[in-house]
Amino acid sequence: MTAPLLTVRDLTISFGQTEVVHGVGFEIKPGEALALVGESGSGKSVTAASILRLLPPQAHVAGFISFEGTDLAASTEPSLRGIRGNRVGMIFQEPMSSLNPVHTVGRQVGEVLAVHQGLRPNAARVRVVELLRSVGIPDPERRLEDYPHQLSGGQRQRVMIAMALANDPALLIADEPTTALDVTVEAQILALLKAEQQRRNMAMLFITHDLGIVRRLADRVAVMTDGRIVETGPVADVFSRPQHEYTRHLLAAAPRGTAAIPAADAPVVAETRDLKVWYPIKRGLFRRTVGHIRAVDGVDLTVREGETVGIVGESGSGKSSLGYALLRLLPSTGSIVILGNRIHDRSARALRPLRRQMQVVFQDPYGSLSPRMSVAEIVGEGLGVHRRELSRAERDRRVAAALTEVGLDPAAGNRYPHEFSGGQRQRIAIARALVLEPRLVVLDEPTSALDVSIQAQIVDLLREIQQRRNLSYVFISHDLRVVRALANRVLVMRSGMVVEQGPTEAIFSDPRDPYTRELMTAAFGLAPIETLSPAPEPD
Known part of the structure; x- marks a missing residue:
């Protein structure tokens, strides 16, 4: 039998007194794709980040993590640097937060090659163009000098994928890599990842809330909720004969219903x-159009x-x-x-x-929420600008009502955006837009x-609010x-x-x-x- 490439046993992660991952364990063999599936806040992204010790200093991690026979938990920082981005590539969920806004795309991808392969600038440039073309970036030669903000969300994510694959890793950790992509590009990226995995015999840990992706990409699936893996097995077996109630809940969850028909007049x-x-x-020295x-x-x-x-x-x-x-x-x-x-x-x-x-909910919930403001301050900021006649008590009441509407506990108003999962941050952004009771x-x-069950809840919520307010x-x-x-x-x-x-x-x-x-x-x-x-x- 083939020895596992990655072994995780009894993994426990705590922040302060709060334990968020409880005794998680799984294995991945060379060439195998394991999907880690669960709702926002289930602990799947924290679990993935702990493998390369990418969690903040306040996180306490216990358990056994072995990669290619190396105990990562006991490895020194220089040893880990030789593994990160080299033997193990990682694609993060939010490319705008992961890419450096003051460096060009070409420089950022080239830096990965320079650090791990020692390529000189000319050789690195040729390889960067090849990588960008391989992940579907049109006209990659011209894109080398672009900055992340000049690319669409999907194009930024493809740059992240190019960086992760640059050094032919043995293991690729992909944390929601197609979240920002439309369906056709998602299909192309999934086909690309599958082809690269098979060509390189590369193992993959794929973190997602999209069960459709799991069906198309993964060999095995581990279902995670509340910091625990509750079911694991081959994809076909788990999807056709789910044993755990939570797995059945995920498989049944999907946005349903139809839009209300507005009045003809x-x-x-x-x-x-x-x-x-x-x-x-x-272009050029004088930046002519x-x-x-x-x-x-x-x-x-x-x-x-x-x-x-x-x-x-x-x-x-x-x-x-x-x-x-x-x-x-x-x-x-x-x-x-x-x-x-x-x-x-x-x-x-x-x-x-x-x-x-007229209000807006932006695509990137992390980039659009101020890290220096509490959730209550973020949601209530618009009221302070546009509804100055409201008393502080009335403003607090409206903020609490808005948080409740989007499925968040009003008591979380004193916390900050980084303390929430990606899906929870998006709900905060929706609350901020709706608190002013806009028309558009x-x-x-x-x-x-958002994961599929929360998607369905948000769709129902938006439809309900629309009908009540005629939005x-x-x-x-x-x-x-x-x-x-x-x-x-x-x-x-x-x-x-x-x-x-x-x-x-x-x-x-x-x-x-x-x-x-x-x-x-x-x-x-x-x-x-x-x-x-x-x-x-x-x-």
Whole structure:
């Protein structure tokens, strides 16, 4: 029998007096893919980080962790540096937080090669281009000089994957590596990871909340809840004959239902005509504009009261830029009308009275929450700006109600964002947007960081709030199952343009555009993921 590459036994992790992981154990053999599955806060990401001793100093870790016969718990820091990024690669969940914002993509990937392989700059540049191309970055030579903020969320995650694979690791730890990706790119990345695993005989520890990914990628699965592994075994056995109640709960959880139909004569809340967002491409010593990335290229959008318009498309298709331009968070050209007010030519001061009526939930819950503010301060900040007439007691009451609405204990208001899981931080962001009782909310991937059962709860919550308040949503997502459950109408975007739009069920049941059909194929498994073609980058 093949000896395990990685062995974890009796792993216990505590922060102060709070024990968050209780006696966890598992093994991974060379070439094997193990999926660690569980809800947000179950302890799966902390478990993965403990393998390479990446937890903060206040964490107390006990137990046995062996990699290639080396006791990692007893290894010195120099010894660990030879393993991290070399024998063991790691893909983190939030690429914007993991990538250095002041260094170019080429420099960051090249640094991994320089540290572990000693490659000189010219040789490293050639290898970086190869790596970026292998993970699906279009025109990688041009992207070398880009900074992380110039890439879409999916492109940043692909850069992280390139860094993790740069030194041909024996084990790849992937912590939600496709969370920020749309369905077609997710399918391409899963195919890439599977192919690389088989080609290199590489072991993989794959942490995810998406059971569909587990079916397509993993050999074995370990189901984790409340810091314990409650069930483990081959994927086919666990999924077809789940033994533990929690496993059955996960398999049954999925966003369900359909969107409420708004009144036929419902007033228009938001409208754009010929909206364009073009980003200049600057080159040379004098940074002359040599072209444009047409992120949004002449889009017409109408959102009525009580309606949810879903915007779907690949990473870089312009869907987030459209949502932010609608709220005047990005410079644009074209007409924008919100609640009957023309806002495309208003100053920031003139816009301020309308800000309360239009709110946004950003894609990255960690980057959008101030680490220096408590949760109560974050959620209540908007009330302090837009509802100054409220007393402190009334403001505290509204903050507590908002936290309760999104499934968080109001008593957690004194804690800080870093004390919450990724899914919990996204719920804080949703509470912050809803506490002002807006008329229009732009939701940019609001469920991307959530496990499936919480996704279903958030969809039900958003639908309930919408019906109670007659809210309008612009729902941006790569998860077509969530869009189908929540949206009345769908716009499909590619390369900055709308290629297809219409009622949700019409788009899902009878897509007309080839690209829309490709999205449906990737989302609902109608064809092998290897057949999917990469999308072109916007010109």
